[in-house]
Amino acid sequence: MFSSxxxxxxxxxxxxxxxxxxxxxxxxxxxxxxxxxxSLEELYQGATKRVKIxxxxxxxxxxxRKTEEILTIDTKPGWKKGTKITFExxxxxxxxxxxxxxxxIVDEKPHSEFTRDGNDLIVTRRISVTExxxxxxxxLITLDGRNLTLPINDVxxxxxxxxxxxxxxxxxxxxxxxxxxxxxxxxxxPARVNAEQKAGMRRLFGP
Amino acid sequence: MFSSxxxxxxxxxxxxxxxxxxxxxxxxxxxxxxxxxxSLEELYQGATKRVKIxxxxxxxxxxxRKTEEILTIDTKPGWKKGTKITFExxxxxxxxxxxxxxxxIVDEKPHSEFTRDGNDLIVTRRISVTExxxxxxxxLITLDGRNLTLPINDVxxxxxxxxxxxxxxxxxxxxxxxxxxxxxxxxxxPARVNAEQKAGMRRLFGP
Numbered sequence: 001m002f003s004s005x006x007x008x009x010x011x012x013x014x015x016x017x018x019x020x021x022x023x024x025x026x027x028x029x030x031x032x033x034x035x036x037x038x039s040l041e042e043l044y045q046g047a048t049k050r051v052k053i054x055x056x057x058x059x060x061x062x063x064x065r066k067t068e069e070i071l072t073i074d075t076k077p078g079w080k081k082g083t084k085i086t087f088e089x090x091x092x093x094x095x096x097x098x099x100x101x102x103x104x105i106v107d108e109k110p111h112s113e114f115t116r117d118g119n120d121l122i123v124t125r126r127i128s129v130t131e132x133x134x135x136x137x138x139x140l141i142t143l144d145g146r147n148l149t150l151p152i153n154d155v156x157x158x159x160x161x162x163x164x165x166x167x168x169x170x171x172x173x174x175x176x177x178x179x180x181x182x183x184x185x186x187x188x189x190p191a192r193v194n195a196e197q198k199a200g201m202r203r204l205f206g207p
Numbered sequence: 208m209f210s211s212x213x214x215x216x217x218x219x220x221x222x223x224x225x226x227x228x229x230x231x232x233x234x235x236x237x238x239x240x241x242x243x244x245x246s247l248e249e250l251y252q253g254a255t256k257r258v259k260i261x262x263x264x265x266x267x268x269x270x271x272r273k274t275e276e277i278l279t280i281d282t283k284p285g286w287k288k289g290t291k292i293t294f295e296x297x298x299x300x301x302x303x304x305x306x307x308x309x310x311x312i313v314d315e316k317p318h319s320e321f322t323r324d325g326n327d328l329i330v331t332r333r334i335s336v337t338e339x340x341x342x343x344x345x346x347l348i349t350l351d352g353r354n355l356t357l358p359i360n361d362v363x364x365x366x367x368x369x370x371x372x373x374x375x376x377x378x379x380x381x382x383x384x385x386x387x388x389x390x391x392x393x394x395x396x397p398a399r400v401n402a403e404q405k406a407g408m409r410r411l412f413g414p
Binding site for chain 2 (some may be wrong): 127132134137156180187189190193198200201202206207
């Protein structure tokens, strides 16, 4: 029903000249491109998305009329921003012209917790300076809805990262493998420090 | 005596085709390129640099012999990595051929304290967590040898930057203007924290 370019980065070397340069074959309209916004959950777990398109369809006599059609796209775990899904000849029907292909290009919707970096996921947690010194437990809900609890007993310094293997995005074509999850920390320092706090810091940690 | 390309970034649109593509004019050898390592001090204050080259020089009868020659380059305040200085026809003399130009391309030597970012200078100071909380005074020696004292009374959080206007690199062509100096901080957290220190942090700064 549809073909997808599994290379997210628009580097499909197998595309023909006409696809690569957006030039239509003689007698074929150029491809119609649409953005397909997907949540990170949809690109992690896969999802069935239905998209309504409007197109001209010709009857037997050659007369065209506008019709609505629902196209179904099954997102696959690991699809990336830029992945292309092509519905061949789903453009307008006109006499003597092959209808255009309709192409959907995946875009990633921003997520409130996770950002994606290739196959990796990054979470930044804002913590207090006391939490940085005394320990902090990261609680988070994965993109497939599991609870993850990660106690950190190290001192969390400004460049500290907790790396969790196999909790990143699924790798397309090998759903048993996933990238890494990196947890970074934004340590909230107090805006002002009084004399007692300054003396306390010197006493506890030296000069 | 010499011409310099004041655009540091190799983007001189006025270069001729032959210069751009390293192709020599008919009857002229292609330019001989040398790197000219300069310290940040030399690019800040300007300096006179002498470079020894060896070249073939022809006598009246056309016979050539190797000679050494000293070329003098006066670096100008604000020169950048990539600035080109051309000594015309200082290559080997050979019958019926115009000697090549000799081109020096400025490279920046790494500095122990400052890094350069265009017209700006960046200094990163490693400080203790106590200094971050109690205050810290930056002492530094500028690239022209002045003592700079910058007391910081703010709490220094991990992304804190002290910006000092007009203490960056001189701006080529307008030596009265300079870029900014940015001071960044790398806050050294203790590797381990004991129970007393943890309790102290909670008491001083809350949870």
